[in-house]
Amino acid sequence: MNEAIGSSLIVIGVIFDFLGCLGLVRFPDVYTRLQASAKCVTLGTCGILFGLFLVKGFTATGVKALLCLVFILLTSPVSAHALAKGAYRSGVKPWEGTVVDQYGEDAAGKV
Amino acid sequence: MIYKGLLFLLWFCVWLLLQWPPSVQYMVTGAFVSLLVSFFTADIFSSLYTKEEAPPAKGGGILSFFSRIFWFLCYVAVFLWECLMANIDVAWRVLHPGLPIRPGTLRLRTKLKSDIGLTFLANSITLTPGTTTIDIDKANGYIYVHVLALKEGCEKPEARQCLADRFERILERIFE
Numbered sequence: 001m002n003e004a005i006g007s008s009l010i011v012i013g014v015i016f017d018f019l020g021c022l023g024l025v026r027f028p029d030v031y032t033r034l035q036a037s038a039k040c041v042t043l044g045t046c047g048i049l050f051g052l053f054l055v056k057g058f059t060a061t062g063v064k065a066l067l068c069l070v071f072i073l074l075t076s077p078v079s080a081h082a083l084a085k086g087a088y089r090s091g092v093k094p095w096e097g098t099v100v101d102q103y104g105e106d107a108a109g110k111v
Numbered sequence: 112m113i114y115k116g117l118l119f120l121l122w123f124c125v126w127l128l129l130q131w132p133p134s135v136q137y138m139v140t141g142a143f144v145s146l147l148v149s150f151f152t153a154d155i156f157s158s159l160y161t162k163e164e165a166p167p168a169k170g171g172g173i174l175s176f177f178s179r180i181f182w183f184l185c186y187v188a189v190f191l192w193e194c195l196m197a198n199i200d201v202a203w204r205v206l207h208p209g210l211p212i213r214p215g216t217l218r219l220r221t222k223l224k225s226d227i228g229l230t231f232l233a234n235s236i237t238l239t240p241g242t243t244t245i246d247i248d249k250a251n252g253y254i255y256v257h258v259l260a261l262k263e264g265c266e267k268p269e270a271r272q273c274l275a276d277r278f279e280r281i282l283e284r285i286f287e
Contacts, residue, residue, distance in 0.1 A: 016198060023205040031243065032214050035259045036205065039240035043198040063131040077237035077244075084245045084257060095214060103216035103245055103255040 006054030013047030020044055029095035030087045034080055041076045114156055118149035182284040189281060194239055201240040204260060213261045216245060219254050221279060228286035229254075235278050 016039065023036025049069040056062035094101055122145035130137040204211055223229050233244040233254060241259040248255070 016202065019202045019205050026205060026210060031257045032212060032259055034243055035201065035241055038237060038243060039198055039201045042194050042238055042240060060131050063128050067128050073238065077234040080237050081233065081244050084243050088245060098215050099213045099261050100215040100217070102218040106218060
């Protein structure tokens with residue numbers, strides 16, 4: 001039973017990771033592409049790791065998968081945030097289809 | 112001193128998980144290593160914590176502790192649900208041939224004051240697909256968020272709190 005749930009979680013994770021990569025190609029600018037890669041992390045990679053844990057149980061492999069899950073959840077938003085802020089500060093303009101840019105209007109967004 | 116003990120426990124647990132299944136040989140090595148590391152790093156962590164004196168918790172006591180735990184569990188449940196919905200939403204936008212996105216950066220007012228509360232809010236916003244925290248203006252209580260698909264009307268200056276409302280209300284009960 002655990003194995004079935006785990007395997008389907010891994011399949012779902014792979015599908016969402018693929019969609020994230022597709023978004024990385026299709027989206028127009030840095031910031032929207034970051035969004036696509038953020039989607040990879042939550043349901044994609046975490047789904048794969050949690051599925052691996054369900055399949056393997058409390059073995060050497062399964063526990064390491066859980067540990068990786070925690071570290072990815074801690075580090076990935078920090079890096080995404082740092083990339084977005086760094087790109088904005090170094091003058092990368094948002095896509096021309098952007099509806100509103102309140103960060104650029106405020107002093108905080110000025111270089 | 113208490114930081115050293117807590118850090119030692121934390122590092123030791125991580126070591127144990129890395130060396131699963133536990134065996135005496137590795138546990139002795141792990142205890143030695145984590146003792147050394149916690150001895151050297153405790154000062155950094157404790158100075159980080161005491162530099163900005165945390166305001167005394169309102170109400171205090173054991174009841175407040177358990178209510179925080181309860182709200183934290185609620186927060187995890189809400190976060191997982193929001194994450195799932197947002198994942199499906201972004202996946203649909205990626206697959207749609209017309210690429211229906213309306214990106215933009217929003218200025219959101221936040222009531223949270225504590226560092227850890229703001230960190231949790233910013234990280235949950237970033238982990239939820241479709242939204243990324245760009246910057247925090249702590250002095251004025253603003254967070255700047257890049258949104259992949261803005262709802263209609265959210266771009267007007269008078270529009271308020273188009274997202275992150277739900278996270279914030281729960282986080283307020285945990286950390287403030």
